Amino acid sequence: MRLDDLHLWYLGDPTAPRYVGALKLVAAGKGVSLHYGKTWLDAGFALSEDLPRIDVEHMPPGRLAADAQRAVGAVDDARPDRWGEKVIRLVDKPKRLSLMEYLYYAGDDRFGALGVSTSSSTYSPRAGGPLPRLADAQQLSDVVAKIEAAEPISTMEAQIVRAGGSLGGAKPKTLIDIGGEQWVIKFSSGEPVDTPLIEHATMTLAARAGITVAKTQVIRLTGSSAVAVLRFDRDQGRRIHSISAATAIRAATASGDEPQMGYPELARILRRVGIARDDINQRDARELFRRMVFNILVDNTDDHEKNHSLLVVSPFENGRLKLAPAYDVLPTNSGQGVQEFLCGAHGRDSTLDNAMSQCDAFGLQPGEAAAEIAGVSDVINTWQEHFAQAGVTQRDIESLAERIDGKELLAQRTDFDPTRFQSTLTKKKRTSPFRRT
Ligand SMILES: Nc1ncnc2c1ncn2[C@@H]1O[C@H](COP(=O)(O)OP(=O)(O)OP(=O)(O)O)[C@@H](O)[C@H]1O
Numbered sequence: 095m096r097l098d099d100l101h102l103w104y105l106g107d108p109t110a111p112r113y114v115g116a117l118k119l120v121a122a123g124k125g126v127s128l129h130y131g132k133t134w135l136d137a138g139f140a141l142s143e144d145l146p147r148i149d150v151e152h153m154p155p156g157r158l159a160a161d162a163q164r165a166v167g168a169v170d171d172a173r174p175d176r177w178g179e180k181v182i183r184l185v186d187k188p189k190r191l192s193l194m195e196y197l198y199y200a201g202d203d204r205f206g207a208l209g210v211s212t213s214s215s216t217y218s219p220r221a222g223g224p225l226p227r228l229a230d231a232q233q234l235s236d237v238v239a240k241i242e243a244a245e246p247i248s249t250m251e252a253q254i255v256r257a258g259g260s261l262g263g264a265k266p267k268t269l270i271d272i273g274g275e276q277w278v279i280k281f282s283s284g285e286p287v288d289t290p291l292i293e294h295a296t297m298t299l300a301a302r303a304g305i306t307v308a309k310t311q312v313i314r315l316t317g318s319s320a321v322a323v324l325r326f327d328r329d330q331g332r333r334i335h336s337i338s339a340a341t342a343i344r345a346a347t348a349s350g351d352e353p354q355m356g357y358p359e360l361a362r363i364l365r366r367v368g369i370a371r372d373d374i375n376q377r378d379a380r381e382l383f384r385r386m387v388f389n390i391l392v393d394n395t396d397d398h399e400k401n402h403s404l405l406v407v408s409p410f411e412n413g414r415l416k417l418a419p420a421y422d423v424l425p426t427n428s429g430q431g432v433q434e435f436l437c438g439a440h441g442r443d444s445t446l447d448n449a450m451s452q453c454d455a456f457g458l459q460p461g462e463a464a465a466e467i468a469g470v471s472d473v474i475n476t477w478q479e480h481f482a483q484a485g486v487t488q489r490d491i492e493s494l495a496e497r498i499d500g501k502e503l504l505a506q507r508t509d510f511d512p513t514r515f516q517s518t519l520t521k522k523k524r525t526s527p528f529r530r531t
């Protein structure tokens with residue numbers, strides 16, 4: 095089957111799919127465009143800021159790096175990433191491998207509330223079975239290890255992993271059903287430390303630092319562990335339209351400008367398009383600041399633009415953005431000293447000075463930002479006990495301590511003096527989210 099025409103559907107209520115529009119392969123196979131259908135033009139919503147409800151073929155940006163592929167706006171978040179693509183290559187084995195195949199074979203349970211069908215009149219996604227259950231975790235882990243090693247798998251094995259859907263990201267994972275809820279289960283992938291357990295320990299530590307995190311639990315397997323992460327884009331059977339920070343930042347960037355993929359820019363977007371009621375947008379921006387500081391201090395340098403997401407609240411009314419719970423937060427254990435996401439005036443540098451440098455983009459006075467840093471530092475100071483309580487071995491803690499309590503990061507915590515910024519707490523000045531710093 096050659097997938098030259100695909101159709102996008104909205105599955106907020108999966109029992110009543112709504113037709114969104116037509117998808118086409120464009121830009122010499124490097125991009126996918128979207129043309130909204132009439133019903134969506136009349137009564138839908140803009141999937142992202144760069145996809146207004148107008149009767150044109152929305153095209154992905156013309157300038158893409160040589161090996162880059164991109165679907166337009168929020169459609170890009172409906173496609174799988176490296177791991178999902180690998181599963182499609184090895185399990186579904188489509189004859190052609192373009193963005194269209196990846197969009198289609200990602201199946202029904204993809205990220206957010208969008209779905210891809212071969213038909214514009216009925217939502218008919220790539221068939222998958224019912225989600226695997228917790229009792230299948232060991233078998234899933236074994237099949238996933240085979241896929242990672244590019245070893246052949248049986249038809250039965252293909253079925254179970256196909257039923258596990260394809261979310262984004264690079265590491266091996268599938269979806270499972272635990273007690274009627276969907277969880278992402280992430281397996282270890284030959285790392286020298288117990289990464290799934292460490293992810294659980296870091297996420298629960300982040301919660302103690304005042305960060306809203308996706309709920310996690312450790313799944314014990316023979317010879318390894320896995321971490322299950324509760325999906326934040328599902329709500330009692332309904333699906334929440336969600337976009338990555340990558341999509342939100344690109345959509346907010348004027349055409350021709352280079353998107354500033356980073357915390358300050360995301361904070362400005364949250365303050366501008368977030369939920370103004372009860373200052374939720376201001377609180378989200380403040381929490382984003384906290385997440386940036388936490389990531390710096392816990393050596394999570396892999397904080398790239400797909401590792402932050404936004405929920406689109408009331409999309410048919412006004413489509414306000416809410417910061418999604420944090421996920422994929424764990425030490426990278428590389429000590430590279432630079433983040434993936436821009437932090438401030440010193441670019442990606444993993445330093446608290448850099449974090450402070452553009453605190454106004456987060457709506458914070460220097461004194462307030464410094465107090466946030468002090469609070470997060472206090473929690474990071476307890477990481478070793480917290481990890482040990484979570485069951486992380488002493489050997490793994492020692493390995494992580496080489497970075498988290500190594501010269502560079504420890505000095506960030508011990509040398510930071512919040513009183514340096516205290517005077518600014520009294521001089522309240524209003525800052526605008528529209529002002530560029
Ligand atoms: N709890 C969740 N609810 C909904 N979607 C999620 C959740 N966790 C992850 N995702 C989606 O799946 C993608 C991959 O997950 P995650 O980032 O945890 O995997 P990863 O393979 O470790 O990623 P990376 O490539 O950054 O190492 C995320 O970018 C996000 O789109």
Ligand SMILES: [Mg+2]
Nearest residue numbers: 263400401422
């Ligand atoms: Mg990730």
